[in-house]
Amino acid sequence: MKLLYKNIIINSLASLLIICFGGIITYFFIVNKIKQESYEHLTSERISVEEKLKKGLSPNELQNNIGDEIIIKEISAPSNKKPFFTTVAKEEEANEDYEEGEAEFEAQAIVFDYSVNNKYYNITIIKSYDNDEALGENILNAVMISAILMVLAIVFINTFIYRKIWAPFYFTLKVLKHFTISRRDTLTFPKAKTAEFEQLNNAITLMAEKISHDYLSLKEFTENASHEIQTPLAVINSKIEMCLQDTQLSPQQAKMLMEASYAVNNLVNLNKGLIILTKLDNNQIDAPVDVNISKKIYSRLNLFEDFIQEKDIDVNLKIDDSVVVKIDPVLAGILFDNLIKNAIKHNLPNGGKINIEVTKELIKIANTGAQPKVNTDKFFERFYKEGSTESLGLGLAIVKKICDIYHFNILYSHKDGLHTITLNIKQV
Amino acid sequence: MNTSILLVEDEKLLSESISQYLSNSGITCTQAYTYNSAVNKIAESEFDCIVIDIGLPDGSGIDLISYIKKKKIEAGLIIISARNSVDDKLEGFTTGADDFIVKPFHLSELNARINAIIRRKKFNGKEVLEFHEISVRLESRSVFVKENKINLTKKEFDLLVYFISNANKIITKDAIAYNLWKNNADLAISSDIIYTHIKNLRKKLIEGGSKDYVNAIYGIGYKFGE
16 A cells, blocks of 8 residues: 555544544533533522522512523422532423424523521522533534544645655655666665655665675676686596596596596586576676577577487478567577577487477477476576486576576477477567 | 697696697697796797687786787697687687687697697698598598598598597597587487497498597597507
C-alpha cells in the first residue's frame, strides 16, 4: 500500500477515534453542568417558594407566580425529610418530531417539605424546560461535522506532503531503481530541502561509492586470478607432458599421469569458461553489429563436420538466409558453438538428428537424445550438469548469459525424444 | 640444420620444461627470464625464432616485439600469453608477431608452431617436411611416400604434419585433439574421432608404401617414429 494511503487511513482513524471520544466527554461534561445549574436554579426556586409561602401566598397563587411547574400537596404531619433532587417523567409539549408514545423525557425536580402556619406541604418544583436530548443531538452533529472536516484536512495535508515534501524521496527511489552496478553508474541527487532526505541521499551516495569500489576490486581480482591461474596450470601441464616422454614409465604411472593431466585439462576449461562468464557479467563486450545468422550457423556447423559425421547425425536445416541480428560477432560465435556442441554431445551415440530452424522471430535447435534424468529448469544454471563429469556445466550458463545481454528469451523443452532449445530473437 | 630459439618467459619452471622439450627435438634453446636479459641475448646472438611471454616482470612482451622489429631482426616471433583476449591477439599481430599461443598449452603444440614458423621463414613458403620416405609439401598440401602421392583429408594432413613436427615424441590424445579441433577439443576427446582419423592416416600411409610409424602408447597417446 502506498505511504500516502497508509498515512491517510491511520491519521483518519486516529482522528475519528479522538473526536468521538472527545464528543462523548464533552457531552457528559455539559450534561453534568446543566444538571448542576438546574439544581442551583431549583434551590433558588425553593427558597423563593418558601419565602412566598411565608409571606402568606396560598399554594394556588404560587402556581402562577413561578416559571416552573410546581406541585404542592398538603400533608397531615410534618416530616423531617430533607429536600432532595429527583427526575420526573414529563410529557413533551408541542414537539412535532416525536411521536406520541415517545414524547416523554426526564425533567429535573426538587422535592421538599415545608410548613407554614401549621400547615404542612410537600412541594415538588419541576424545571420547566430541559433539553438534554437536543443537546446530545447537537453535540453529535458538531462531532460529525468536525470529523468530516478533519478527514478532508488529513487527505489534503497528506496529499500535499506526499507531493511536495516526499518528492525528493521518490526521486531518490527512481534513481536507485535505475542503478546498475556493472554499468559503473554514479549516483547524483539534487540537494534536498528536508534534512533527513539529504542525509538519506548522502548515505546512499556513500554506500554506492563503496559498493562500486568493492565491486571493481572484486572484479579485478576475479579477472587477475583467472589469468594468473593459467601460468601455474601451464607449468603443471608441461611437467606432466615431460614425464610422459619417459620411456621407463610403468603403465600404472602413465595411467596416474594421464588422470592428473585430465583433471588439469578440466581445470583449464573451467577457467576458460569462467573468464568468459566474468567478461559477460562485466559487460566487457564489443558493440553489436549486424550479424547474418545463417552465415554464422553454416560456418560454425563446418567446424563440427567431423563430429557430425562421426556420430552419423542427420542435420536438417530450415534457415531463413536473410535473418540479421544485432550482436557482438564473437559472442554470436560462442553462442552457436555452445548450442551446436551441446546438440552433438548429448545426441544419440549413432544415427541421431539435429534440426535447426531460423526464422525472423525464432532460432530453434533440436536434437535427439536420451530423456533428461534431472530437473530441466536448472539447465541454464552455472555448474549444473547431468551426472556426467565430461561436461563442466558452464556451456548453457554462457548461452543464457549471452541471451540475457541481448534480451533473447531462451526456452528448453523436451518432447518425443527431441530436446529443443528455442531462442526468441525478436529485438525491439 | 640446427635451429636456435630464444625463450623469454619469466616463469622458470615453465621455461625449463619448454627448453627441455625443445632440446630433445634438436632445437637449441636459450632462456631469458626478463625483458632486459632478452634484449642482451638478442644483441649477442642470432635466433631463428623468439618465443615471448607478454607479461614480463620488467616490461611487456609487446614492447619487446616492437624493439625486435625496430632492430630489423629476422626471427620468427611467437607470443605466449595467459590472456586469451581478442585485443591482445590483435595487438600482438599488428606489432609483428607471427603466432599467438594461449597458456596453458601442450609442449607438442608449441613445438609444432615453432617448427611451422621456422619453416615458413627459411623456405619462404615452399616448405617440404620430410620424415624418412614421407615428404609433405606444405604449400600444395600434398603428401608423397617415395614417389606415390597419398590422398589425405584435411584433418589427416594436419595430423601428419603434427606427428612429423613432434617425431619420436609421445603425444597425448588431448594435444592431438587441441591441435586439430582447437576449442572443440573436448568433443573430440569424449569421442572416438581421434582414433578414427589416426587409423585412416595409418592405413593410407602403409598402403602408399610407408613403414608403420604410428605407435599407440597404451593409455597415453601416440608416438610417430620408428
